[in-house]
Amino acid sequence: MKIRIHGGRIIDPANGIDQQLDIFIADDNIIAVADKLDGFDADQEIDAHDRWVIPGLVDLSARLREPGQEHKATIHSETRAAAAAGITTLCCPPDTQPIIDTPAVAELIQNRAEQAGFANVLPLAALTQGLQGEQLSEMAALKQAGCPAVANVGPLANTQVQRLAMEYAQTHKLTVFIQPLDHWLGRHGCAHEGKVSTRLGLPGIPVAAETAAVARDLALIELIGVKAHFTRLSTLRAVRMVARAQFDGLPVTADVCAHQLHLTEMDICDYDSHCHVLPPLRTQRDQEGLRDGVKQNVIQAICSDHQPHEADAKLAPFCSTQPGISALETLLPLSLRLHEENKLPLSETIRRLTSGPAQILGIDAGTLSIGRQADICIIDPEHIWQLNEDNIRSQGKNTPFLGWEFKARVTHTLHRGKLVYTLD
Amino acid sequence: MNLQVDENGRLRHFLSIDGLNRDILTDILDTAESFAGVTEQSIKKVPLLRGKTIVNLFFEPSTRTRTTFELAAKRLSADVLNINVNASATTKGETLLDTLRNLEAMHTDMFVVRHNDSGAAHFIAAHSQPHISVINAGDGRHAHPTQAMLDMFTIRRHKPDFKELSVAIVGDILHSRVARSQILALNALGAGEIRVVAPRTLIPAEIDSLGVQVHHHLASGIRDADVIIMLRLQNERMQGALLPSAHEYFQLYGLTEERLQVAKTDAIIMHPGPINRGVEMDSQVADGARSVILQQVSYGIAVRMAVMTMAMSNAQQAGDQPS
Numbered sequence: 182m183k184i185r186i187h188g189g190r191i192i193d194p195a196n197g198i199d200q201q202l203d204i205f206i207a208d209d210n211i212i213a214v215a216d217k218l219d220g221f222d223a224d225q226e227i228d229a230h231d232r233w234v235i236p237g238l239v240d241l242s243a244r245l246r247e248p249g250q251e252h253k254a255t256i257h258s259e260t261r262a263a264a265a266a267g268i269t270t271l272c273c274p275p276d277t278q279p280i281i282d283t284p285a286v287a288e289l290i291q292n293r294a295e296q297a298g299f300a301n302v303l304p305l306a307a308l309t310q311g312l313q314g315e316q317l318s319e320m321a322a323l324k325q326a327g328c329p330a331v332a333n334v335g336p337l338a339n340t341q342v343q344r345l346a347m348e349y350a351q352t353h354k355l356t357v358f359i360q361p362l363d364h365w366l367g368r369h370g371c372a373h374e375g376k377v378s379t380r381l382g383l384p385g386i387p388v389a390a391e392t393a394a395v396a397r398d399l400a401l402i403e404l405i406g407v408k409a410h411f412t413r414l415s416t417l418r419a420v421r422m423v424a425r426a427q428f429d430g431l432p433v434t435a436d437v438c439a440h441q442l443h444l445t446e447m448d449i450c451d452y453d454s455h456c457h458v459l460p461p462l463r464t465q466r467d468q469e470g471l472r473d474g475v476k477q478n479v480i481q482a483i484c485s486d487h488q489p490h491e492a493d494a495k496l497a498p499f500c501s502t503q504p505g506i507s508a509l510e511t512l513l514p515l516s517l518r519l520h521e522e523n524k525l526p527l528s529e530t531i532r533r534l535t536s537g538p539a540q541i542l543g544i545d546a547g548t549l550s551i552g553r554q555a556d557i558c559i560i561d562p563e564h565i566w567q568l569n570e571d572n573i574r575s576q577g578k579n580t581p582f583l584g585w586e587f588k589a590r591v592t593h594t595l596h597r598g599k600l601v602y603t604l605d
Numbered sequence: 606m607n608l609q610v611d612e613n614g615r616l617r618h619f620l621s622i623d624g625l626n627r628d629i630l631t632d633i634l635d636t637a638e639s640f641a642g643v644t645e646q647s648i649k650k651v652p653l654l655r656g657k658t659i660v661n662l663f664f665e666p667s668t669r670t671r672t673t674f675e676l677a678a679k680r681l682s683a684d685v686l687n688i689n690v691n692a693s694a695t696t697k698g699e700t701l702l703d704t705l706r707n708l709e710a711m712h713t714d715m716f717v718v719r720h721n722d723s724g725a726a727h728f729i730a731a732h733s734q735p736h737i738s739v740i741n742a743g744d745g746r747h748a749h750p751t752q753a754m755l756d757m758f759t760i761r762r763h764k765p766d767f768k769e770l771s772v773a774i775v776g777d778i779l780h781s782r783v784a785r786s787q788i789l790a791l792n793a794l795g796a797g798e799i800r801v802v803a804p805r806t807l808i809p810a811e812i813d814s815l816g817v818q819v820h821h822h823l824a825s826g827i828r829d830a831d832v833i834i835m836l837r838l839q840n841e842r843m844q845g846a847l848l849p850s851a852h853e854y855f856q857l858y859g860l861t862e863e864r865l866q867v868a869k870t871d872a873i874i875m876h877p878g879p880i881n882r883g884v885e886m887d888s889q890v891a892d893g894a895r896s897v898i899l900q901q902v903s904y905g906i907a908v909r910m911a912v913m914t915m916a917m918s919n920a921q922q923a924g925d926q927p928s
Contacts (some may be wrong), residue, residue: 350770379624379809382723382747382785387810451608452724496732498722498744 182224182598183207189229189559194528195234195536195548197452204234205441206555209598214549225280229559235531237269237300237548237596239538241436242412243487243509245271246576248289251280253491254576256290259509260299262271262574264602266510267558268485269300270539270546275307276334282318284326291327298333299601301556303334303542305358309344315344320353325486327540330410338365338395344401351407356543360409361394361419362460371500373461378445379461383500386461388416395419404432410541411435413486418472423559424479433502434541435479437471438486439515440464440506440581444468448581454495454502454583458486461496472523475533482538483519485512489577507577511568513560515589521588555598564590608730615919618730618739619912620660620693621649621748622789625921628756634912636760638670641710642905643680644768644817653914654683656713661687661706662729664730665722670742670752670877674717683714701725702732716740723747723782738910738920746780748756752877753786757794759901760832767794773820773868775829775858776836776885779809779847783877802826802858804805806847825857826869851884851902860886862893873897892926912915 184206191202191214198214205213205221210219233558263271268381275281275289282289287304294302308325310316315336323331331350337343350357367386372378374385395411399422402409409421414437427431440458445465449456455461474480488505495502513534520530540548551598565587570578594602609618609625616629626731638856643651657837661671671687678685682754690704701720708716715738718726723745730739736842741821764770772791778784791799792815812819820826827833838854847856860874874886882888891898 212883376814377813379811380785380815382745382782385810451726493702498701498720498725499730500724500745501722572730 183222184225184595184598185221185223186227186229186234186363186508186559189232189234190529191234191549192528193549196550198549199528202327202382204549204557206595206598209554210520211549211551211555213551227479227559229259231561231563232592233519233562235558235560236547236549237558237594238267238513238514238534239270239542240268240487240509241272241482241484241538241541242274242438243271243485244505244518245370246275246489247277247293248286249287254407255295255489256293256302258576259303259489260294260297261586262509264594264596265298265574265591267560267594268509269512269556269558269594269596270303270544271300272303272305272542274328274334275305275332276312280307280312281305281328282312282323283309284322287323287326287328287402296597300596300598301546303544304328305330307331308333308337308350308357309342314342316574317349320355324355326352330356330358330546332412335360336362336364338547340397340401343358344405345397347401347405347407351405353450356410356541359394360367360412361391361398361414363390363393366390366393366499371504372449372458373446373463375446377449381449381452388418388463391416392418392422395422399431399433402426402431402464406432408432411437412484413460413491414459414471414474414480415463415467417439417467420470420474420479423472424477427479434472436482436484436541437475437480438508440486440508441471442468442475442483442519444581449499452499453581454497454499455579457499457502457504458506459504472582475519476523476525481533482541483512483516483533484538487575488573490579492578493579495587506581507573507575507579507581509575510573511580511582513591514589515582516585517589518535542561557593557595558591559593560589561592562589564588564592566590608727611919616912616915617920618749619916620645620741621720621725622750622753622786622793623748625793627793627795628753630790632819633754633757633908633911633915634761636915637904637908639755640907640910643910644777646910648678649682650682652682654678654681654775654917657683658915659683659715659717659913660686660713661685662690662708662719663688664690664725665743667719667742670672670719672904673902674742674909677906677913680906681910681913689749689758694713701728702837705732706727709737711795713737715913717742719743721745735755738916740916743782745782746785747782748786749782750786751909751912753790753906756787756834756875756913757790757875757907758874758904758908760798760873762900764843765898767791767796769797770796770831771800771803771828771829772796772832772834773800774834774836775823775826775860777838778803778806778812778836779807780839780842781836787834788817800826800830804848804857807842823864824867827865830868830872832873833860833868833871833874834865835876837879838881838884862889865890865895877928878902
């Protein structure tokens with residue numbers, strides 16, 4: 182199968198390309214990005230005039246709910262939604278049921294994704310067995326089975342275990358994903374500790390719950406020299422700490438979820454359970470700090486932190502609801518809104534969604550380089566649309582962004598040289 | 606959008622003091638004043654809510670609050686159903702909603718709800734049929750608006766001019782829905798000065814944003830105060846490392862006649878009950894001339910009658926309208 186995408190504005194930050202060119206695809210791969218390619222006889226032409234053509238997005242954190250919680254979503258339903266959102270690579274955190282701490286589970290997830298055929302799914306391996314924070318997982322075997330990194334979910338209380346897990350991960354050249362949260366501070370909290378939590382009587386999660394964990398783990402990273410990635414930062418102070426560590430030469434990267442760049446604690450308003458997320462929505466100042474972090478490249482990736490839920494999971498008093506947003510389909514729109522609102526250059530915005538996260542994972546994705554697998558997203562930058570329950574493809578309709586109007590929409594997504602999504 | 610008032614600014618539900626203006630609060634107090642007369646007569650019933658069904662839906666144990674709500678409903682001639690739900694059996698949201706749907710199916714007109722989750726009353730109001738009114742009888746740490754209003758009623762009977770008042774609230778502010786509602790009500794009614802008095806461990810973050818001054822010492826906190834409200838201290842606070850011991854708490858924050866010297870001579874002492882004698886205050890103060898604690902309990906019935914009547918009549922109109 183040979184495809185030519187012609188006439189589009191190619192934006193490929195990793196290769197420094199931003200110009201009108203054609204892309205030539207044969208079988209799974211990109212074989213040329215050029216004005217023309219002699220002797221190329223396309224089976225399929227995709228007209229991309231007035232469109233942006235960018236690498237398929239790489240999402241560092243998306244719950245697909247399979248195995249274990251198929252009533253919420255499945256790998257098929259969520260990778261299909263990812264395709265509609267221009268995402269062609271997703272990392273699945275290890276808290277599936279069973280947990281990703283054996284090669285069998287890692288392989289099962291990849292096989293299911295393979296069968297669905299919409300996107301690559303990379304399982305993140307549990308740092309410790311059963312995510313219990315006690316025994317190390319079989320990291321070498323998990324790496325062999327396709328896990329690009331190891332991760333905790335929730336706090337790992339025992340600092341000695343954290344140290345040893347980092348040392349063992351480094352032995353096997355695995356990046357450690359850290360979701361920074363202190364084991365004790367704000368343990369039963371469900372909202373940022375501050376004005377809003379005080380007014381609404383919600384147990385709070387202080388900023389220090391994040392910064393204490395970042396500080397501890399930075400000390401360990403300095404000791405060990407392991408490559409580490411702080412995922413889903415929510416506070417200005419943590420961004421500053423990570424910036425300082427990067428300045429000092431520590432091998433540290435970071436990401437933020439797209440919703441943290443657009444919502445604050447004020448959005449909880451009268452207990453809107455769609456705004457119940459972990460880490461919690463914080464203050465305006467934190468939001469500005471995160472936006473600056475993205476701009477300054479302290480934060481190299483924007484992720485969705487996709488967490489689809491069935492309707493019932495959000496139908497309860499705020500703290501009793503399950504945290505998380507169904508977020509695949511707002512990742513690109515919210516990031517592009519940041520480009521418009523915050524003067525983040527377009528190529529940098531796209532970098533945070535493509536080659537930025539790919540480099541953190543050390544994988545061959547997020548670029549339009551010749552010879553690479555053809556994972557491509559085509560966007561109509563002038564298409565104005567509104568998010569509503571009917572156009573969300575994810576099985577989870579839980580999002581506080583219902584009714585928001587966005588500019589720019591994915592019109593085509595190619596995965597491994599095949600069209601996996603076309604806008605009706 | 607405020608769930609608890611209709612488009613004409615009238616009370617539909619009573620969920621929180623937050624968002625209610627001085628007019629509505631004054632209206633509640635005035636209506637309660639008219640019912641206070643009823644409760645003092647020998648025949649204590651009025652037929653205002655005859656034929657209405659009120660469900661006391663309590664997910665947390667309570668004797669005092671539930672009883673006064675029950676009495677208030679009966680004096681308004683409503684039919685009352687008390688349902689105590691073991692909170693541990695309903696940790697899932699579906700169950701709460703299911704409970705609600707079942708009770709709605711019995712043609713309920715009003716829910717009086719107590720729940721250990723902040724926002725539970727809002728949740729129930731948002732998911733009930735339009736003709737149903739919801740009264741919050743305490744949700745988590747968030748609000749206990751009828752308690753706050755009966756406290757305002759008690760204060761007004763003794764000290765009618767709120768703007769002259771200096772009010773001190775002493776104790777576990779962090780976990781207290783009563784304190785939050787009192788602070789909002791006092792501010793809405795224009796109280797001159799509100800202070801909260803407790804160690805740092807019992808003061809919630811950025812409490813000053815609610816318009817209060819924070820004091821950590823009892824002497825400065827109650828100096829020249831007109832009203833002193835003591836909060837109940839739960840025993841489990843000692844286990845949570847919030848306080849070293851009940852003994853030390855009483856040494857520092859317990860109200861005694863001697864410590865009361867710094868307050869105004871005509872200061873009134875309040876407590877939402879039940880009192881831990883020897884922890885929040887000694888018996889001499891609790892039973893003393895300046896204590897209005899028992900008045901609070903009896904005024905509670907009139908205030909709850911007022912809120913029930915007001916919310917029910919406005920909700921009924923909303924339910925009657927086609928849209």
